[in-house]
Amino acid sequence: MFWLSLFPFATAWMGENNFAAVPVALYGLVVLLAAIAYFILTRVLIAHHGKDSTLAAAIGRDAKGKISVGIYVIAVVSALIVPWFACLLYVLVTILWLIPDRRIERSLMT
Template identity: 50%
Template sequence: MKTSRLEAFSDGVLAIIITIMVLELTAPTETDIYSLLAKTPIFLSYIFSFIYVGIYWNNHHHLFQITQKVNGKILWANLHLLFWLSLIPFTTAWIGENYDARLPVIAYGVVLLFCAIAYFILQSIIINSHDNEFPLRKVIGSDRKGKISIGCYILGIGCSFLNTWFGIALYVIVAIMWLIPDKRIEEKL
C-alpha cells in the first residue's frame, strides 16, 4: 500500500485536534485587561499544545516521506498515535485552568508520554516493515532524542508530584529539543 491515504487521514485528524483546542478558548466575559490577563494560562497552554501537535505533524510528515510502503501493522500503530494525540485537547483545557494542580499537570505529562511512546512504536514498526537498507533505519540509529524525550516525560510526571512547575519545565524542555531542526530525514529524501 502507498502512504497517501494514511497521510491524508492523519493530517485531517491533526487538523481537527487543533480545531478542538482553539474552540476551547473562550473570550473573557468582561472587557477589561484584568479579565484578559486572567486567561493567560489557558492561552499559554493552547500555544504550547499547538506547538506539540505541530511537532508531531512535522515529524509524521517527514516519517512518511521516507516510508516506502504501508501495511496493517503500520496502520494500527498510526491509529494508536492518533488516539493519544486526540487526548491533547482535553489535557490542554484541564492544565490551562489548573496549571498549579498536581493531577492536571500529571495527566498532561502522561498524554505526552504516551504520544512519544506511540510515535516510537510507529517508527519501529515502519523500520521493521522494510529491508535492512531502508534509509530510516540508518537515519534514526539508536534514536537517542526519542529516548531522552520519554525519560524527560517520566521525570516530569514524577517531579509534578513535588512541584507542578518542575513537570511543566521538563515538558517545555522536550518541546524545545524537538523544535531544533533535525535534518537527518530531510537529507535522505
C-alpha cells in the same frame, strides 16, 4: 492518534486548575503515551522496511525519541511533587524537538 486527541482536554484541565499537580501529571502522561506511540511507530516502520533501509539509516538510534520518553517519565513523577518543574521539563522537550534534525535530510542526500 488516540493520545493526540487527548491533548486539548489535558491542556484545558491543566490551565483551568492553575497547573495543579494532578492535571499537570495527566498532561505529562498524555505526552508520554504519545511519545511511546511515536517510538513504537518508528520501530514498526523500520521492521517493515528493513534494518538496511533509507528510513532505518535516517532514524538511526533515535536519541531524541529516547531522551524525550525519559524526560517525560521524570516529568510525570515530578509533577505530583513540583508541578512547575514538570512544566519546565515539558518545555525542554518541546525545545529539543524544535531544533531541526538533519538525519533524514542527510540520509536522502547520500
